[in-house]
Amino acid sequence: MNSEKIPQCNPLASYARLKLEIDGAISAVLSRGVYILGEEAAKFEEEFAAYHGGGHAVGVANGTDALELSLRALGISPGSHVFTVSHTAVATVAAIEKAGAVPVLVDIDPASFTMCPCSLEAAVASHAHIGGAVIVVHLYGQPAPYLQEIMEIAARHGLRVMEDCSQAHGAEWRGTKVGTFGDVAAFSLYPTKNLGALGDGGICLTNDESLAGKIRGLREYGWKQRYVSDFAGGNSRLDELQAAILRIKLRHLDRENDSRRKLAGIYSTGIQSPFIQKPHENPDGRHVYHQFVVRSQKRDLLREYLANDQIGTLIHYPVPIHQQPAYKGRVAVSPAGMKATEEAALEILSLPMYPEMPESFAERVVAALNAWKECSL
Numbered sequence: 001m002n003s004e005k006i007p008q009c010n011p012l013a014s015y016a017r018l019k020l021e022i023d024g025a026i027s028a029v030l031s032r033g034v035y036i037l038g039e040e041a042a043k044f045e046e047e048f049a050a051y052h053g054g055g056h057a058v059g060v061a062n063g064t065d066a067l068e069l070s071l072r073a074l075g076i077s078p079g080s081h082v083f084t085v086s087h088t089a090v091a092t093v094a095a096i097e098k099a100g101a102v103p104v105l106v107d108i109d110p111a112s113f114t115m116c117p118c119s120l121e122a123a124v125a126s127h128a129h130i131g132g133a134v135i136v137v138h139l140y141g142q143p144a145p146y147l148q149e150i151m152e153i154a155a156r157h158g159l160r161v162m163e164d165c166s167q168a169h170g171a172e173w174r175g176t177k178v179g180t181f182g183d184v185a186a187f188s189l190y191p192t193k194n195l196g197a198l199g200d201g202g203i204c205l206t207n208d209e210s211l212a213g214k215i216r217g218l219r220e221y222g223w224k225q226r227y228v229s230d231f232a233g234g235n236s237r238l239d240e241l242q243a244a245i246l247r248i249k250l251r252h253l254d255r256e257n258d259s260r261r262k263l264a265g266i267y268s269t270g271i272q273s274p275f276i277q278k279p280h281e282n283p284d285g286r287h288v289y290h291q292f293v294v295r296s297q298k299r300d301l302l303r304e305y306l307a308n309d310q311i312g313t314l315i316h317y318p319v320p321i322h323q324q325p326a327y328k329g330r331v332a333v334s335p336a337g338m339k340a341t342e343e344a345a346l347e348i349l350s351l352p353m354y355p356e357m358p359e360s361f362a363e364r365v366v367a368a369l370n371a372w373k374e375c376s377l
């Protein structure tokens, strides 16, 4: 077959569409002569907070740092437990350990691929947790439907709540944007995310002014006054070029999320195969489809079949964190087991999804999926 290749994601397409605006902004920053934490970063923080209906935003170097600095700012003391899912980017767990805390991994609800409150409850019951936290991940762009239940469990046990919104910029739960429910939220601004820079970037969002102040200090050596450290911090800053690019991207975020939803609609209506399970969209949420993830019991064969048809796919994520070499046997898991997580890892497949993807590509993917006969392979 010699049909055009369909990439799984395509950050270049987003740049190409906004090239004039972005090139202009880059050139303005270059000429201004301030390259770190200047007016672009300050304005991006203001605009990002305003997009979420208020609060305080603090730009940092990447999403992993946004998680780590948020944990540190919450005062999560070394050795205390932080509960999160095993079905997430490894960054979520890496950040917990970087902050000196101890991760405890819990299972997912298979319908939404997000944290299962029962599994959390079991994990919390079996671990000492004074001064700990829970990190809820809005995976694939879907607001975690049990966030309210999880916040109640956290409140009962004196745990703080963080949201990892790295895949869910602009997603809403009952009309309210994710990132505004917990004590603090962390967002990655990596190029392929729904809101992506052209390099690394991250941002924290909170309604708590003093928490925001603490994160602001932590990202730059604990300075209140330049060159004088009030407390020990490090270096995790958002640069002016990325901030200027992100200000432009933020203005296009809702439109780009609408495009993702439209493509997801083509997939959802079009895919009619008994061998492929489509994602479940909770009617109370506005899913922003960072990924459109299907399931198949013959996932690896399906992936190969699509690749032969010039259709790119990815697996987010192929190995649960508690089974990865760096964490296996060392990191604690919920006593309720990790069945849903382990099953998902074997069956999930992320279809091509990026805002500029032509609808004809989505239709080609649908046709290929519907023509697939798993038993004939």
Ligand SMILES: *Cc1c(COP(=O)(O)O)cnc(C)c1O
Residues within 6 Å of the ligand: 062, 063, 064, 065, 088, 089, 091, 092, 137, 164, 166, 167, 188, 189, 190, 200, 201, 202
């Ligand atoms: C991308 C991502 C991160 C890490 O962000 P970086 O900017 O790459 O450090 C953290 N959590 C989740 C869920 C992510 O998808």
